[in-house]
Amino acid sequence: MSVKKIIFSNQKGGVGKTTTTVNLGAYLAQMGHKVLLIDLDSQGNLTSAVSGDPKLPGIYEVIIGKCPASQAYQTTPVKNLFAISGNINLAGLNVELVNELAREFFLKNSLSDIEKEWDFILIDCPPSLGLVTINAMCWADHVIIPMQCEYFAMEGLNLLMRTIGNVKKQLNPHLNILGIVFTMYTARTRLANDVVDDISSYFADQVFQTRIPRNVRLSEAPSHGLPINVYDGSSAGAKSYESLAEEVLSRV
Template sequence: MAKIITIANQKGGVGKTTTAVNLAASLAEAKQKVLLLDFDPQGNAGSGIGIREEEISIYRILSGEFPIEKGIVREALENLDFIAADRNLSAMDAELAEEENKNFLLKEALENIQKDYDYIFIDCPPSLGTLTVNALTASHSVLIPIQCEYYALEGLSQMTDTISMVKDALNPDLTIEGILFTMYDSRNLLSQEVVKAVQEHFSDPIFKTIIPRNVRLAEAPSHGLPISLYDNSSTGAEAYRKLAAEILEKDIAY
C-alpha cells in the first residue's frame, strides 16, 4: 500500500517541483514503485520528466470523465508512473464551490490505485485552495521544501498553520514528513542563518539532507530529465539520492 506524500509550500520558487520530480525519480532508481501526480496547473512536473501534455489529465479524472487508471502514463521512467495536470485545474476552486464532497475527490480517486505503488507524490500549486486541500486530505504526510532565504520562515509558518487546519477538519492522520532546505549555498551566511533559525523555532521534523544550489540541477528540467538521468554524478543528484535513502530508512524503521 502506497505512502502518499504531498510536496507543498504556499510560497513559490522554493524548489517544490524540483523536489517532487527528483525525489520520485531517486526512489524509482532505488527500485521502489512510484507514482508522480502533477497537481499544479502549470504542469511543470511533467516537463521535468519529458512529458509535455496528456489527453487524460487529473482534471478530467476528478471531473468524472475518466477513471484514474486511464490517466496513468505507465513507466514514464523505469519504476515511475505519472499523471498529468492541465491548465483547467486552475478553475477547480470555482467549479467545485458548491460541491459538498469537494475536498475528498483526490482521496477517493487514489484509493483505487494505492495498492499498486510504494510511494505516491503529489506536486501542489504554490497556493492554498481546493487543489492543495484535496492533496493534504488525501495524503499521509507533507514534505515542505523551503528556500534558504529571508522570507522562508514566514512561508513555513503559513504552511504549518494550513496543515494544522486540514488535520483538525479533514485528515486527522496527516503528519509532516519533514522540512527540506533547498538552494543552500554554504558560502552564503544567510543560508546558514535560515537553517539555524528553523532548527531553533520549529519542532517539526527536519531532513538531515540539504539540497544545494546546483547549476546541473537547474538545467535538468529544460532537457526533460530528472537530475539522476541528466547528470548522475552531480551534487544535486547525490543530494536527492540521499534524501530518498533518508525517507526509505525512516519508513523501514517505522
C-alpha cells in the same frame, strides 16, 4: 509495504517543490520502488520535467470523473516511475469544486481505486493553499515542505503549519509532516545559514539532514525532460536527492 502517500507543499512559489517531487521520486524508483508522480499544478512543470504529455487526460480529468486514474498513467524516462500529468484546466478547479458536496475529498475519492498498485504516490502541489491543495492534504499521509533558505521563508511557514494543523484536526487525522527540506542551499552565505539555524532550532527533528545545494544541473534537467539521475547522476544535485531518498525511506 502499504502505499506511502506524500505531498510536496509550500504556498510560496519557486521554492523547489516540483524539483524535489521529480527527483526524489526518480531515486525512489531507481531504488526499486514503484512510484507514481501526480502533477496537481496548472503550470504543468512536473509533467514536462518527466517528458509527459499535458494534452493527454491528466489529474484534472481524473478528479472530475472524466477518466479513471488507471488510464491516465504516463511512462517517464525512469524505470518504475510513472506520472499523471497536470495542465491548465487545473487553474479553474478551485472554483469548480467550491459548491460541490464534500469538495475537499474529490482527489482522495478519485485515487482510492489505484493506491494499492503503488509503493509511493508523490503529489506536486501548486503554490497556493486553495481548495486544490486542501484536496491534496485530505488525501495524503505525509507532507514534505521544501524551503528556500531566504529571509521571507519563515513568514509563510507559520500559515502553512497552521493550515496543515487545521486539516489534521478537522478533515484528515492521518496527515503528518514528514519533514522540511532546505533547497537551493549555498553554504557560503551567512543568510542561508542563519535561516537554517533559526528553522532548525524551532523545528528540530522535523528538518531533514540532507540539504539540496544550488546546482545548475538541477535547473537544466527539466528542459531536457529528464530527472537528475538520468541527466547527470554524478552531479552534486543528484547526490543530494539520492541522500534525501534514503532519509525519506528511513522516516516513512
